[in-house]
Amino acid sequence: MSDVAKLAGVSPMTVSRALRPNASASESTRKKIREAADQLGYVLDSTAAGLSSRKTGFVAVTIPSINNANFANTIRGLNEGLQDSGLQVLLGFTDYNIKEEERLVEAFLRRRPEAIVVTGGVHTERCRRYLAASGVPVIEIWDLPSSPIEHSVGFSNVKAGRAMANYLVDKGYKNIGFIGGNTKQDARGSDRCEGFAEVLEERGLSTERLRISEEPVRNMAQGAAAMDYLIDKHPDTQAVMCASDLSAFGAMMSCQRRGLKVPEDIAIAGFGGYDISANAIPQITTLEAGDYQIGTETAKVILSQLADDNDETEERAPQRIKIATQLLERESTSPK
Amino acid sequence: MSDVAKLAGVSPMTVSRALRPNASASESTRKKIREAADQLGYVLDSTAAGLSSRKTGFVAVTIPSINNANFANTIRGLNEGLQDSGLQVLLGFTDYNIKEEERLVEAFLRRRPEAIVVTGGVHTERCRRYLAASGVPVIEIWDLPSSPIEHSVGFSNVKAGRAMANYLVDKGYKNIGFIGGNTKQDARGSDRCEGFAEVLEERGLSTERLRISEEPVRNMAQGAAAMDYLIDKHPDTQAVMCASDLSAFGAMMSCQRRGLKVPEDIAIAGFGGYDISANAIPQITTLEAGDYQIGTETAKVILSQLADDNDETEERAPQRIKIATQLLERESTSPK
DNA sequence: TTGAAAGCGCTACCAA
DNA sequence: TTGGTAGCGCTTTCAA
Numbered sequence: 001m002s003d004v005a006k007l008a009g010v011s012p013m014t015v016s017r018a019l020r021p022n023a024s025a026s027e028s029t030r031k032k033i034r035e036a037a038d039q040l041g042y043v044l045d046s047t048a049a050g051l052s053s054r055k056t057g058f059v060a061v062t063i064p065s066i067n068n069a070n071f072a073n074t075i076r077g078l079n080e081g082l083q084d085s086g087l088q089v090l091l092g093f094t095d096y097n098i099k100e101e102e103r104l105v106e107a108f109l110r111r112r113p114e115a116i117v118v119t120g121g122v123h124t125e126r127c128r129r130y131l132a133a134s135g136v137p138v139i140e141i142w143d144l145p146s147s148p149i150e151h152s153v154g155f156s157n158v159k160a161g162r163a164m165a166n167y168l169v170d171k172g173y174k175n176i177g178f179i180g181g182n183t184k185q186d187a188r189g190s191d192r193c194e195g196f197a198e199v200l201e202e203r204g205l206s207t208e209r210l211r212i213s214e215e216p217v218r219n220m221a222q223g224a225a226a227m228d229y230l231i232d233k234h235p236d237t238q239a240v241m242c243a244s245d246l247s248a249f250g251a252m253m254s255c256q257r258r259g260l261k262v263p264e265d266i267a268i269a270g271f272g273g274y275d276i277s278a279n280a281i282p283q284i285t286t287l288e289a290g291d292y293q294i295g296t297e298t299a300k301v302i303l304s305q306l307a308d309d310n311d312e313t314e315e316r317a318p319q320r321i322k323i324a325t326q327l328l329e330r331e332s333t334s335p336k
Numbered sequence: 337m338s339d340v341a342k343l344a345g346v347s348p349m350t351v352s353r354a355l356r357p358n359a360s361a362s363e364s365t366r367k368k369i370r371e372a373a374d375q376l377g378y379v380l381d382s383t384a385a386g387l388s389s390r391k392t393g394f395v396a397v398t399i400p401s402i403n404n405a406n407f408a409n410t411i412r413g414l415n416e417g418l419q420d421s422g423l424q425v426l427l428g429f430t431d432y433n434i435k436e437e438e439r440l441v442e443a444f445l446r447r448r449p450e451a452i453v454v455t456g457g458v459h460t461e462r463c464r465r466y467l468a469a470s471g472v473p474v475i476e477i478w479d480l481p482s483s484p485i486e487h488s489v490g491f492s493n494v495k496a497g498r499a500m501a502n503y504l505v506d507k508g509y510k511n512i513g514f515i516g517g518n519t520k521q522d523a524r525g526s527d528r529c530e531g532f533a534e535v536l537e538e539r540g541l542s543t544e545r546l547r548i549s550e551e552p553v554r555n556m557a558q559g560a561a562a563m564d565y566l567i568d569k570h571p572d573t574q575a576v577m578c579a580s581d582l583s584a585f586g587a588m589m590s591c592q593r594r595g596l597k598v599p600e601d602i603a604i605a606g607f608g609g610y611d612i613s614a615n616a617i618p619q620i621t622t623l624e625a626g627d628y629q630i631g632t633e634t635a636k637v638i639l640s641q642l643a644d645d646n647d648e649t650e651e652r653a654p655q656r657i658k659i660a661t662q663l664l665e666r667e668s669t670s671p672k
Numbered sequence: 673t674t675g676a677a678a679g680c681g682c683t684a685c686c687a688a
Numbered sequence: 689t690t691g692g693t694a695g696c697g698c699t700t701t702c703a704a
Contacts, residue, residue: 001681011691016683023683024689041469046446047392048681050383051696066408075402079429088443091427093415107424110382133377220615246611253617275582276612279556281589337697347675352699360673384697387680 008036060108077295102127121145161195173239177209181216223247245270282331396444413631438463457481497531509575513545517552559583581606618667
């Protein structure tokens, strides 16, 4: 930087200011300095800038998996919401494992992020401590925990499961199943299953067709295998909700292979509002979670918390942003 | 850190060493210091560490989109390959736009990454300059550019297109189409189309069924729309390769809606080895690109370049890692 | 194995 | 609008 200063005939301090948008520097020196920097191939060192200003410009984010269109959309929304703020997302993947989340959060904390976003409301004890003591805004997404660490942006997965169950029962189905996975790994998925089961019980229906697999059921092949298992065990099954649209599609293919017609012989619903649900034939009934919106709303929370004009106002209070989910009724549950 | 030192009764320097795995410190003081750190809730500041040691631990990576299973798999492979190295991936999305890539690369350079990974071999002039002058290993992935900046890990997209064309021509199809998108935005996609077209010409077939759309054709809906357009224009089309398995699936659904049987009435092939290609009925012939492997191989290149025991050996020479692609023949192009 | 001094490259703060 | 001083929290280097 001092080289640039020398070349431009100013002090290093002026260079520092000229290279930042908000600092005061005359347009003429700005231009002079930019040219000098360009000529020398100088690139600002934000590591040093961060150390000095205590602002790293990082937002640390953990999601369970990058191979998931829902979380991908959230990150897309978050990125777009943070676009003009100069904030950089530091992304990490927990592989649906809260121990791994703890490791990631610890590593991220070393980077001194200005905000931390974690997926879900279930964390290790140590991870909660880390987050609570981080000194920066913490946002839990994709859920609305009953005891949030600070802010949360999401929806009730229990209610989502309830909504789909009520829909299927209202449709007149009696023997209703749920295809989902290992409940320990994915708290949000098991919450949906729980809500689903609640409704079946409340409305006097059997819950013996639930939680088929001990393994996660996220992809198409797992959905197909789970459906095979379910139909073999309960051939009288009339309707099934799947943990995701991908497993719903796999389940639907499994039915097709067996000569079962969807929805005439068996109704299938998914979750997540994936592309496949709108493009498969028949189209698959799904519950759209507002994944992209979770990202944009999270960005808003971060920016409002980081705005320095609200140091002691009510804005600092924990935010709880509820994202609307939407049940999209499609052919797969709706016989003509 | 000096607080920790005081509590543990040692100098800050000893704390610094005790907290790093490779530094020399006795196990007893290590333990003492770890306890003190834990008690104070001290977390190392890697911003300051990075400034001092000139090692940030970052690997900057740009991919076109997070909503793409292929690139997601590459990142997964890269992450896993870098797992034990302490290197953190700094991920950015270019939205298939090299101008945006330039912006990202410039922002990333400020973070002083220890290596830079970019997708594709086409960049803006300025971006190439940045990368070449970065002073750290640069790896271009998902392609094998004829004039690489430094290292490359990928495959020839032209050859991939040729392979699929040859396969379809060998199958006996004559009126063959290609469903793809705007060639300016996605150089890799247009390379595949180019290779595809070359073969058709070489083997004396018409190329009038190529490059249907000016818009990108990446998702299912776009594939369906492009297929509708193609069949309306060329009802005699016998076989089609699509830019991705997603568009291939959409195209297949479009055929199903029209009462065209796949592959009896029209054969369809995709690209990318997506889950859907193996789970759709019929299964879709595809070209697997080795996406995950691109990630793991890229990690290997980075680690070998960063190893300090090869300062002047041949390892420093630009690497060019060719990833094997595999044509998976499936029912969608193979009438019984 | 441990400690002291110096400085990484920048920005906050105060002064002009 | 510009410049000087001090220091962000750590690691490198050298010495003990």
